[in-house]
Amino acid sequence: MSNQVAEVSAKYLVEAAEKAVPVGYKQTEVGVIPEDWDVATIEELAGIIDPQPDHRTPPESSNGEPYIGISDFINSKEVDWTASRKIISKAVDKQEKSFQLQKGDIVFGKIGTIGVPKFVPQVPFRFALSANVILLQPKNIEPVYLMEFFYSELFQKTLKSELHSTSQAAFGMNKMRLIELPLPPKEEQTAIANALSDVDALIRELEKLIAKKQAIKTATMQQLLTGRTRLPQFALREDGMPKGTKPSELGEIPDDWEVHALGSLCGYQNGKAQEQYFNSNDGYKVISIGNYSESGRYIETGSYIDKQFKNEIGRFVLSCDDLTMILNDKTAVGTIIGRVLLIEADDTYVMNQRTMRLTPKEGVQSKFLHFLINSDSVHKRIVGMAKPGTQIYVNTDDVLEFNLIVPNSQYEQTAIATILSDMDAEIQALEQRLGKTRQIKQGMMQELLTGKTRLIKSSKEVIHE
Structure with a gap:
């Protein structure tokens, strides 16, 4: 009887497994992938080079050449060459005798900052790679496809499970060699790489546009605050002449503005x-120290x-139109010290320690004050009066005595705040669009890098047609 039960159970498990794998797909070590895809190791697809096999940092030289590691990459396209360590030219000569950097090569952090792969930059001068990276030179794989795999959920899970701890996290050469990945035919690799690169290009354009808009806003704040x-409706006197300025302890200010202590x-x-009252439900x-951003957003x-x-x-x-200021910094x-949040709803937020409530008095527009205190020039002054320490701080009395220049007209305060x-x-809105585009990219990676969505028909599909 027990043998019969075992046979039935085994049959059931086989049938369940077959049903779990869609037609045209197969179960592999890296999950369910199309039948015409392979599974390969990094070692089979790319040359793997340890740029500094003895792991000794070459002698430095103030007039030397850049020694580049993952931490020197500002983003996927740019390297901070000026801030990078400089080494003697003989050390660069030594690397060039061992290997030649090529377009499409990838550097991968193996110590400290693990992963975060970057394409090796093409520049008109020499440099060497540091001991904290692995160099990958793709041979039998589309380089962009390999790069996208490294950023995929599949690889990130593998990376986390493989990391081991010594004095700091490390990911060695041997682990890299044995990493397995799903491998489509070359034509499909290229199609996937192109599709994901197009989304990356859109993301970069949105990032540039946001940075441009931020810069315009910063400049506008500096002028208006x-x-x-002056806005046109507040720039002229009753006789039609331009309004003048007057000296103050904060420098030259408009005639109809005043210096006030906060x-x-x-x-x-x-x-x-x-x-003691906190919950996570x-x-x-x-409103606590972790709720303040560098720009004054919640x-x-x-x-x-x-x-x-x-x-x-x-x-x-807190009440609507209250401001909360952080008195400590991380x-x-x-x-973030001195940054303020604008409360825009009644009976919704509560203050924790290290935070001060500021309730604007009659004639003071809360949004104007929010932008004014968070402006770069005011923030620098607040940082300048902070008390030193591992977490710098400001005293309540110092905050209350802190001087600001404010238009006498609440209408002008409101007009400035409305523009900003x-x-x-x-x-x-652009940041939300950027976030949504990044989510789309992650979804595309999950679909395309596992073959759930195909950009190229398989040979079986073509024959069947």
């Missing part, structure tokens, strides 16, 4: 540690306080 450029523009309240959204962290604790924390619940550099808000909205 200092009064150097404490005279806003009421204030310091936050309090609320961690629902309730008031917590970052969602998933920390909440249940509204059943309103009696305990109610006086720290580092000694000061990227419109620019912000345009940038955020």
Whole structure:
């Protein structure tokens, strides 16, 4: 009876496995792939070179040639040549005798920053590769296809499982040789590479456009928030003559603007540690140090306080048009210290420690103040008055005494804030489009690099037609 049960079970498992693999596909070590695809190792598809096999850093030279590792890549196309380590020319000569860099070669971080593969740049001068990378020279594979595989979910899972820890994470030559990947026919590799490259080009264009819009916004803020450029409706006196300027402790400012201490523009309240009430499900959204971005945007962290604790924390619940300023920084550099968030909903957010509530008084427009305090020139002044430490900080009294220049007219404050808000909205729309395009790219990689979606018909499909 037990043998019969075993036979039935085995038959059932075989049938289930067959049903799990679609017609025209096969189960392999790297998952389900098309029947006309192969599985190959990196060793079979690319030359694998250790650029510095003795792992000794060559002697440095102030007049030497660049010694490039993964950390020197700003992005996939650019290298920070000026900041890279410089080594003696003999060390570059030694590498050139061992191997020649070619178009389509890939460098792959093997120590510290693992992975993050980059194409070797083509430049009109010599350089050497550091000991912290592996050099791959594709032979029997489309280089872009191989690069896309390294960024795929399949490889990233493999990488995580293979990493081992010594003094720091490392991924050695032997592990690289044995990595397996799905391998379509060459024509399909090229089609996949072209499709993904087209999306990459769109992503790069969106990134450039966002950077351009950010630069325009920064320049506009610098002009409008200092009064150097006046909006037409506020630029002339009643007699039609241009408005003048006057000296102040913050330099030359418009006649109808004034210098005010922040404490005279806003009421204030310091936050309090609320961690004992935290949950990760629902309730008031917590405003804490991790919620501040470098540009003054709110970052969602998933920390909440249940509204059943309103009696305990109610006086720290924020109102619409409140501003919250961060008084500490995560580092000694000061990227977020003094940044403010604009609260745009009642009974939704609650302050935690290291945060100060600023409630604009009558005649002070909250959005204007939000842009003004987050502007580069004001932020630099706040960082300049911060107290030193592993996490620099500012005192409440210093914040309240901090001087700002503000238009006397609330209408002008509103007009400036509206222009900057419109620019912000345009940038955020582009960023959302960029994020969606990156998601599309990830979805395409999952479909194309596993053969779930085919760009080239298989030979069997062609014969059948």
